[in-house]
Amino acid sequence: MAEQNIVEAINRLLQESPQRNFAESVDLAINLKNLDMSQPKNRVDEEILLPHGLGKDLKIAVFAKGEVGLQAKEAGVQYVFTDTDIADLGADKARARAIANECDFFIAEVQYMAQIGKNLGAILGPRGKMPTPLPPGKNVGDLVNNAKSSIRIRSKDRLTFHVSVGRKDMDVNKLADNVETVLNRVEQALEKGKHNIRSIYVTTTMGKSVKVV
Numbered sequence: 001m002a003e004q005n006i007v008e009a010i011n012r013l014l015q016e017s018p019q020r021n022f023a024e025s026v027d028l029a030i031n032l033k034n035l036d037m038s039q040p041k042n043r044v045d046e047e048i049l050l051p052h053g054l055g056k057d058l059k060i061a062v063f064a065k066g067e068v069g070l071q072a073k074e075a076g077v078q079y080v081f082t083d084t085d086i087a088d089l090g091a092d093k094a095r096a097r098a099i100a101n102e103c104d105f106f107i108a109e110v111q112y113m114a115q116i117g118k119n120l121g122a123i124l125g126p127r128g129k130m131p132t133p134l135p136p137g138k139n140v141g142d143l144v145n146n147a148k149s150s151i152r153i154r155s156k157d158r159l160t161f162h163v164s165v166g167r168k169d170m171d172v173n174k175l176a177d178n179v180e181t182v183l184n185r186v187e188q189a190l191e192k193g194k195h196n197i198r199s200i201y202v203t204t205t206m207g208k209s210v211k212v213v
Helices: 004-016 064-074 083-093 093-102 109-126 139-146 172-189
Strands: 023-034 045-049 059-065 079-081 105-109 133-134 150-154 160-167 199-202 210-212
Touching: 004 172, 004 210, 023 172, 023 210, 045 079, 045 172, 059 083, 059 139, 059 172, 064 079, 064 139, 079 083, 083 093, 083 109, 093 199, 105 139, 109 133, 133 139, 150 160, 150 172, 160 172, 172 199
Parallel strands: 059 079, 059 105, 105 133
Antiparallel strands: 023 160, 023 199, 045 150, 199 210
16 A cells, blocks of 8 residues: 555645546656766666556557567557568658657567667667567567556656656556555665655646655
């Protein structure tokens, strides 16, 4: 069960945010302190499996062929690209950028990682969307299902960064569990744990912010 202060902050946020005709995203704004973010070792770069997902369907692309490609399609991914497609996307930067922006996650068979890095690294890398490698023998469907409930936190060189933890129409306790999961991982990633955290807020896409810590 998430800590009471997290539940209270989310309740207040939901009560005080205006009603919209769509389900707004609920985000965390995390502010760090006493860290030199020009040093890569101090940056947060974590992939986190949320216990209750994001409350929406994520778009996933898989680089694979043959049986693995068929399994990926059965798992409901948006795109399956073969090795030939990688070179084609590398040559068509506009289409590659559109797909990089459209998809939330990418998965690739291990043997394609070098080719993807060469052809698409400049597009996927800065977006934090380099594919998760699929080891030989691992079921791509399992990786797809995990990806549908995962988020990626990347602070880069900034002391303040945001990450989505769900949507307003989700149960408050489920949102709070997601928040606590993220905060625990962030603390583990920081040199001095919670002592490197200045403040944390929960926010909605177009609403207000409520302080958690």
